[in-house]
Every structure is written in C-alpha cells, then in structure tokens.
Amino acid sequence: MLDITLRPLKDNVFAPLSRSVPASITPIHITAAAFVAGLVSCLFACAGHRTTSLVFWAANRALDCLDGAVARHRDQQTVLGGFLDLLGDFIVYALVPIACVVGNGWSGQQTPGLVVALLEASFWINNFVLLYIAALVEKGKDELTSLAMRPALIEGFESAVFFTLMLAMPSLVGVLSAVMFVGVVFGTGQRVRWVVLALSQPEETARMKKKR
Numbered sequence: 001m002l003d004i005t006l007r008p009l010k011d012n013v014f015a016p017l018s019r020s021v022p023a024s025i026t027p028i029h030i031t032a033a034a035f036v037a038g039l040v041s042c043l044f045a046c047a048g049h050r051t052t053s054l055v056f057w058a059a060n061r062a063l064d065c066l067d068g069a070v071a072r073h074r075d076q077q078t079v080l081g082g083f084l085d086l087l088g089d090f091i092v093y094a095l096v097p098i099a100c101v102v103g104n105g106w107s108g109q110q111t112p113g114l115v116v117a118l119l120e121a122s123f124w125i126n127n128f129v130l131l132y133i134a135a136l137v138e139k140g141k142d143e144l145t146s147l148a149m150r151p152a153l154i155e156g157f158e159s160a161v162f163f164t165l166m167l168a169m170p171s172l173v174g175v176l177s178a179v180m181f182v183g184v185v186f187g188t189g190q191r192v193r194w195v196v197l198a199l200s201q202p203e204e205t206a207r208m209k210k211k212r
Helices: 003-018 027-046 050-074 079-103 110-136 156-168 170-200 202-211
Strands: none
Touching (some): 003 050, 027 050, 027 079, 050 079, 050 156, 079 110, 079 170, 110 170, 156 170
C-alpha cells in the first residue's frame, strides 16, 4: 500500500550509502548477507532472544534495500540478482511467523498454529498471483522492482511492520497473523481483480492468441 509512496524516501537514504560500498562487494554479496541476517534473526526468535532477533531483522531489512541501490548505482542490475533478492525475501518472510510461534512456546497450541498456517497459505497464493501478473506485464516498462507488481493493501513496507511487531511481541503473533492474513487476502483479491480485468480486454485476448 505504501511501497510506491515511500520509495523516494528509501532512495534518498540508501542511494548515498551505495556510493560508499567497496567495489569488491557486489550487489549479490549484499543480497546473500541480507538472507543470512534474516535466517539468523529467525533462529534467535526461535530461541526466544527477542532483542538480538530484532537487531538481525533490522540488518536484513537494511541490506535488502542496499543491494538494489548498489546495483542501480553501478548499473549492475541483473535478472539473477532480482531473482535471488525475491527468493530470499520469500523464504525469510515465511519463516518469521513460524519462528515467533516456536520461540513463544506455542507449538502445542492449535489456534495460533492454525492462524499462522493460514497466513503462510495466503503468502503462496499471493505469490502465485504476483508471478502471473509478472508474466502479463511487458518488459521494458518503468517498474520499481525486478518483478512487476500491482499495488495492494499489504506490500513490502506493511509486511516489514507486521514482522517487526511479531519479533518484538511474540505473545501477539496469533493476533498479528490474523490481521495480516485478512490484509493479504484482501490484497490478493485486488490483484486477482486486476488480472481478470486485464484478461477481459479484447486487445489482451487477441495479443495472447497471437503468442500461441
């Protein structure tokens, strides 16, 4: 919802930092570091070390912003880099709610586990829709990320806020997961509507028939 709005602010913060990164450190190195920081955050969350988990989560979010800034500054944007960046995000995002549940000792309680499972399922459905949208959108348009995305209620910024709250207050992970689940489902509905409208256009149908 706020990703596009906050994009200039993020660029203003990380563009200057990208110029100070040593040439020996590539954008993919930073992407790998972000992924490792995310995994370590989840491990500490599982162990119940809330503060340390939040420190590594903050590092994950900062590095995730920095890798793209460095790639753009050096004109080193690649399809592989974009793929690895998104792959790391999807894996870490899937692990954070589970790590919070494990760390809070809720493994034997059914209700929080069910809510987290619903949230995880909503992620993968949403991801499928995003990938389908990416296949529909022509390359070469002025997209802000390596994968073409339509605006929705829950995007990157909102996800980061929810996950930060989960890591900071794991006792509320069930409530936060429930609220986020509703938001993700609503956003998925927004994107499904976009796909349906796009495919309903006569010119889009004709263009897809020509490609077959």
